[in-house]
Amino acid sequence: MFSPDHSHFTTTDARRFDGVDTWVFDLDNTLYPSDARVWPQVDERITLYVMRLYGLDGLSARALQKHFYHRYGTTLKALMIEDGVEPHDFLDFAHDIDHSTIKLDPALGSAIERLPGRKLILTNGSRRHAENVAAKLGILDHFEDVFDIAAADFVPKPERSTYERFLDRHGVDPRRSALFEDIARNLLVPHDLGMATVLVVPPVLDPFRERFEQEAVKEPHIDYITNDLAGFLAEQVLPEKGAGQAA
Template sequence: MTNQPSRERFAHITDWVFDLDNTLYPHHTNLFSQIDVRMTAYVSDLLQMNREEARSLQKELYREYGTTLNGLMTRYEIDPDDFLQKVHDIDYSWVAPDPSLGEAIKALPGRKFIFTNGDRGHAERTARQLGVLDQFDDIFDIVAAGLVPKPAAATYDRFMALHRVAGPNAAMFEDLARNLAVPKKSGMTTVLVVPNNFEPTFSEIWEQDADEEDDVDFVTDDLASFLRSVIGT
């Protein structure tokens, strides 16, 4: 189902920017489900709610504030470090090593970054388990973003200023189309990574991002294969 690119469309790219969860590793890994359960438990413990009420509030916060963390900080002034430590205390063995992805990322010309709404520790543990950590120049996490999550424009501006990234020379890979809107406006080439065998009809795209169809240049359900086609291997 991969929307195959031509090498020419990516020949000018010098900076490669990857989201982490459900992008570098496939959605069927379901690692984020562990984090989701822990976020619900955190809300339940914090507000003395039953799990059903806590989950409903958690999703409300996610929809309104972009991340559960942002919502909890805004409404309840929680300690973000405590939250990040507790929700990322998970079993990373769920992530299968992917040597072919590591080789494909290594072969990309230029710099490579992980840009995530998670924290650095989570990104490092995930990428290490996946076998790709050593291929990246840096990780831009939610702490580096000043705890303001994607898709806030200020967060992308902060990333691009910190690493001197010029939009027209960069490509961004994401599993949420709405997180590609700002990169697209900055001139980046945008790639939406969807679950394997996912039919790319934008009316039902992951997380219901139909309005962002114009922000997506390419769609793939196989990141390693897509990158190999970019570099012609």
């Protein structure tokens, strides 16, 4: 994690944002802070789904859920392969959460609105979930579209085919785009494809998420790391774009 005095980190050979005309954002744990209490609710709903499907107690269902996650990348992918679960039913159940804990984020909204070019959401969740959360944050209208797990044919990130399908569907040139994501491994393929990559980590560890998902990994495929997305956009991206336009 970062110290309170250091909210942003840049690698020495980071790909700059000059020429970027498409800004791509993951949803969960990227566009909202941990205190929004969104992901813990989704995680609990997934555990409940596994409990009911297999007739397990809570602890056993939780253990199986995490086994599925580590083996298949998402619990949904595991359930589709192992038991032929209908994905839309699962997603509707998992994302049936209370959105009242999500607060408007004017700073993030202002920063995203000012980004020049297209803005897209790329998520392993559902379109409905992304739209509901983004609307509560007050940022939905700034995005052109959502590329969700259904659009990816239910193949989750970090599979290369998912990013390629996304780029093709929306006509995105990876060399002119930037991706903001909360899990380091999900940035490996995008960086290889030519995207500028930004890892978004929480200011403090979230006990409801696994530690590896929150690590500020300083690896060659990660250009920037931040624990303050709105601040990063305002301080690191927009001044640069403004300077380029003034010149």
